[in-house]
Amino acid sequence: MLSPRQVVDYALQRRALLADVRAGRVGREEVCDAGAYLLRAARFHGTSAGRACPVCRHEELAQVSWVFGESLRHVSGSARSAADLEQLAAQVADFSVHVVEVCTECRWNHLVRSFVLGTGRPRRGRRSAGG
Numbered sequence: 001m002l003s004p005r006q007v008v009d010y011a012l013q014r015r016a017l018l019a020d021v022r023a024g025r026v027g028r029e030e031v032c033d034a035g036a037y038l039l040r041a042a043r044f045h046g047t048s049a050g051r052a053c054p055v056c057r058h059e060e061l062a063q064v065s066w067v068f069g070e071s072l073r074h075v076s077g078s079a080r081s082a083a084d085l086e087q088l089a090a091q092v093a094d095f096s097v098h099v100v101e102v103c104t105e106c107r108w109n110h111l112v113r114s115f116v117l118g119t120g121r122p123r124r125g126r127r128s129a130g131g
């Protein structure tokens with residue numbers, strides 16, 4: 001069972017950006033710029049966002065979870081499945097997760113939510129202070 005900490009919701013920023021796009025203040029090409037790496041992550045690790053793309057109305061809007069943190073070492077900066085997140089949360093003291101929604105049709109992408117996962121405890125096996 002995951003218990004996210006320091007949850008930040010980016011719904012307001014997302015809504016403001018979409019309003020700018022609809023009003024023509026921000027070009028669609030500026031917000032629909034998901035790169036090949038992000039698109040591939042959306043196809044392989046993405047889960048359904050449960051809503052249509054806000055830009056092109058395509059129904060297959062995906063959500064991808066990216067993990068970051070020093071204690072993750074080489075895993076930091078990669079996309080992970082929900083099962084991976086649970087496994088990491090049980091093993092690592094703390095790491096942050098950035099949930100990004102991605103449209104594989106028009107390449108819209110935006111940060112949806114960020115939070116911190118982990119045991120909250122320092123890694124086992126560190127040297128004891130006693131001698």
Ligand SMILES: [Zn+2]
Nearest residue numbers: 053056103106
């Ligand atoms: Zn789209």
